């Protein structure tokens with residue numbers, strides 16, 4: 001298939017590479033030329049403008065950092081939506097607020113275009129390995145149309161409900177992720193401060209009732225696990241700034257629905273503090289540094 005791909009950052013880069021490896025023709029566009037060059041080295045084509053990128057596309061995928069970026073791309077002055085072939089399926093994989101996903105879906109439908117929201121879970125490791133979970137919002141037929149393409153980049157495709165529902169489910173998940181990452185850091189720090197080896201403690205808790213994804217797949221303690229951001233100075237991965245965006249969106253949802261989320265609110269405060277101490281670009285497992293009381297970076 002001819003696929004247009006917008007945003008080849010930490011997640012989008014490996015996702016686009018998996019589409020290329022599956023034999024699709026992938027044209028990429030990113031505001032950062034160096035990232036476009038990296039994608040081209042992996043077999044993608046470079047789009048010189050958003051309109052050129054979508055010309056002839058059968059599928060359009062976006063993996064952008066924010067709702068403003070998504071709105072700017074599709075609904076901006078250049079009306080990219082109107083340049084996308086009418087029969088193409090648009091899949092927005094960015095994590096954004098549900099209202100923006102619904103706004104995009106309405107604008108698309110008014111112009112005879114079809115869009116679904118399909119935010120992902122699984123991190124950069126999952127993007128590289130092609131094992132992501134896609135959490136979709138949209139009509140059933142469109143989600144089924146997207147399924148084979150999504151399964152090229154992941155191993156699970158869920159339909160949470162109509163437009164925006166994928167985003168709501170994703171935010172519930174990421175609020176829980178923030179809470180168990182902070183809890184995992186606290187437990188490891190408590191053990192280390194009391195003479196335990198964090199690697200041994202991790203092994204024990206992985207086989208005990210404290211077992212969770214942060215501990216098992218994304219251990220925050222440097223050196224305990226290979227190939228994760230904590231063992232690479234918290235570079236790459238899922239930025240603290242992006243986790244803060246997600247927690248802010250989740251708290252917005254909670255306010256609207258009147259849901260009590262005290263742990264989510266505390267997680268948002270702690271990640272806000274951590275990002276404000278000059279660590280917004282580090283991977284979110286670096287919250288260990290806040291727990292450990294390391295001095296701010298600035």
Ligand code: NAD
Pocket residue numbers: 006007008009010011012029030031032035063064065066069072073093094095096120121122123124237238239242
């Ligand atoms: P990133 O910052 O590494 O990549 C985003 C890319 O989008 C950047 O390269 C940026 O230049 C590009 N971009 C911004 N505006 C653009 C535009 N108008 N046109 C084209 N390109 C544009 O971020 P990421 O970590 O890859 O995250 C992308 C999305 O995936 C976010 O919504 C994030 O919340 C979500 N997400 C990230 C992870 C993770 O582990 N990193 C996991 C799940 C979901």
